[in-house]
Amino acid sequence: MNASRTSRQGVGINAGKFSKEYQNAVSVMTMHPEDMASIGAQEGDLCRVTTADGEATFACTAGNVPEGMIFVPYGPATCRLMNGSTDGTGMPQSKGWPVDVQPIADDDVS
Amino acid sequence: MGGKVTCTLGEVKNRADFIVYWGGNPAECHPRHFTKYTLMQKSRWLPRGRKDRTMVLVDIRETKSAKAADIFLQVRPGCDFELLSILRAMVRDEPVDPDAVAETGIAYDVLEDLVRRMKSCRFGCMFFGMGLSMTRGKHMNSAALLTLAAELNAFTKFVAMPMRGHGNVTGADVIMRWQTGYPFGITFNRGYPRYNPGEFSTVDVLVRGDCDAAFIIGADPGATMPQPAIDHLARIPTIVLDPHVTHTSRLARVHITTAPAGIAAPGTAYRMDEIPLPLKPALKSPYPTDEEIVRRIREAVATRPFWMPEDSPQMTTEQL
Numbered sequence: 001m002n003a004s005r006t007s008r009q010g011v012g013i014n015a016g017k018f019s020k021e022y023q024n025a026v027s028v029m030t031m032h033p034e035d036m037a038s039i040g041a042q043e044g045d046l047c048r049v050t051t052a053d054g055e056a057t058f059a060c061t062a063g064n065v066p067e068g069m070i071f072v073p074y075g076p077a078t079c080r081l082m083n084g085s086t087d088g089t090g091m092p093q094s095k096g097w098p099v100d101v102q103p104i105a106d107d108d109v110s
Numbered sequence: 111m112g113g114k115v116t117c118t119l120g121e122v123k124n125r126a127d128f129i130v131y132w133g134g135n136p137a138e139c140h141p142r143h144f145t146k147y148t149l150m151q152k153s154r155w156l157p158r159g160r161k162d163r164t165m166v167l168v169d170i171r172e173t174k175s176a177k178a179a180d181i182f183l184q185v186r187p188g189c190d191f192e193l194l195s196i197l198r199a200m201v202r203d204e205p206v207d208p209d210a211v212a213e214t215g216i217a218y219d220v221l222e223d224l225v226r227r228m229k230s231c232r233f234g235c236m237f238f239g240m241g242l243s244m245t246r247g248k249h250m251n252s253a254a255l256l257t258l259a260a261e262l263n264a265f266t267k268f269v270a271m272p273m274r275g276h277g278n279v280t281g282a283d284v285i286m287r288w289q290t291g292y293p294f295g296i297t298f299n300r301g302y303p304r305y306n307p308g309e310f311s312t313v314d315v316l317v318r319g320d321c322d323a324a325f326i327i328g329a330d331p332g333a334t335m336p337q338p339a340i341d342h343l344a345r346i347p348t349i350v351l352d353p354h355v356t357h358t359s360r361l362a363r364v365h366i367t368t369a370p371a372g373i374a375a376p377g378t379a380y381r382m383d384e385i386p387l388p389l390k391p392a393l394k395s396p397y398p399t400d401e402e403i404v405r406r407i408r409e410a411v412a413t414r415p416f417w418m419p420e421d422s423p424q425m426t427t428e429q430l
Contacts, residue, residue, distance in 0.1 A: 002170065002171065002187070004135065004240070004241070005135070005138065005139045005240075006138050007138040007139070007141065010138070010139065010276070013276075016354060016355065017330070017333060017354070017355070017356050017357060018355065053336070053337065054337055064171070064172050065171050066170070066171060066184070066187075069170070069171065069187065071171065074333075074334065075333060076332075076333050076357055079332075079333065079334065079335060079336060079337050079340060080337050082335075082336035082337065083336060084313065084317035084336040084337070084338035084339060085317075086307075086308055086311065086313055086314055087248075087308070088307065088308030089248050089249055089307055089308060089311075090294065090295045090307030090308055090311030090312075090313065090314060091243075091244065091248055091249075091307075091311075091313070092313050092335070092336050093244065093245070093246065093248070094240065094244040095240070095241065095244050095245045096187055096188055096245045096246055
C-alpha cells in the first residue's frame, strides 16, 4: 500500500477535516484493474484493508497504479493501518506496507 | 553521508537547466513549483524557459507530475536506495552488477543516459519528497541522494532540496536548529536540549506513553500519526491551538481557537529553501494568535512556585 497526498485531500484539509470534500477524498483507494478483478471487486465497492496493526474501509476505483499496489490519500484511515514503531528514526513508515485487501459483502457493512 | 549541498529557489529559477524530482508529486502537492521556480520561468541564463530545462521524474507510480516530465523513471517500490547507490557508482565509472540494476526496474541504458545528462548539465537540482524519505530506508535514502548530489559536483554544479510539507514545517525545523542545535526529537527535561530520534521524537514518546500531557500548536497528529500515538493523546490531557476543528481538537481536553497565520495573524514562514518570508494578515480575526496564547500561558505558569527542590539542575537561569 502506497499512501500519499493528493490535491483533493489538500483542498479538503482547508475546507475542514469534517467536510464531505475531505471525507470523500480520503476514503477512496486506487487499484490496478486486474487486481480488482482478481479479488472480485467492482468500481465503487467497499473493501476492507488489513495490516498487522489495524484495518480500514475504502471504496475502490480502478486507476493507473502498478499491479500489486494500492494507492490511498493520507487521512485518519491510514493512521489506523500505520505501525507505531519508528525503527529509532523518529519517523513512522508512512508508505509501502504489505496489506491484505478483501471486498466487503453487502450484508457485512457495519 | 552528511551535509546538504543546496541553494535557494531563486537560483533554481534562474540557473537550473536540469531538474530531478524523486519520490515527489509537485503537480498535486506543490502546484506552484513548476510555474514559479523549476520549469516555466525564463531567465538571463535560461532565456527559452521550459525549452532550456530538462525534467526527470523518479517515482513508483505514474503520478500527475509525469505529464510534465521529459523523462519518467518508474522505480520498483523499496528500491530507491539501491538505485541511488547504482547511480553513485555509475557517476564514478565504477562497474555495477546487472542483476542489481534489473532489480530496480529500470534498464541500464536508461540509467547511462541519465548519468550522462546529470554530468553534462550546467546546473542540476534534485528535489526529493516523502516517496523517498518516508519509505523503507527513510533518512538513509535521503542521505544517499544528498551524497549523489555532492559527488556530482566533481563534474558540474549540482544541488539537492527536500520538498517540504504545507504550512510552516520548514520554519519549525529551522528555529529548533538555531535555538538548540537540533531540528526535532529534542528533550529539555534536564534543563538543556538533548537530541535522540526514536527516543525523544514525538511519535515515539506518545507510542511508549512517556508523556502525561500534550500541548499541540498548529498540527493535527490525530489525522496523521499512527493509531497507538493517537490513542495516547486521547488518554492524557491534550491542549490544542488550531484555527480549525480537527481530529486532534475533537480528542483534546482543551481546544483554543486561534487566528490563522498569514490570513488573520502576522508572523514569519520559512519557504522550503529555508528563506524566511514575512506574513501580512489580510483579515482581522476575533481570535488571539498562537503567539499571544503561548505568551499568556507562559506568564501564568511563571507566577506559580517552582515545583522541584531548590537548586535542582532543572531550574532555569530565570528561576535561579
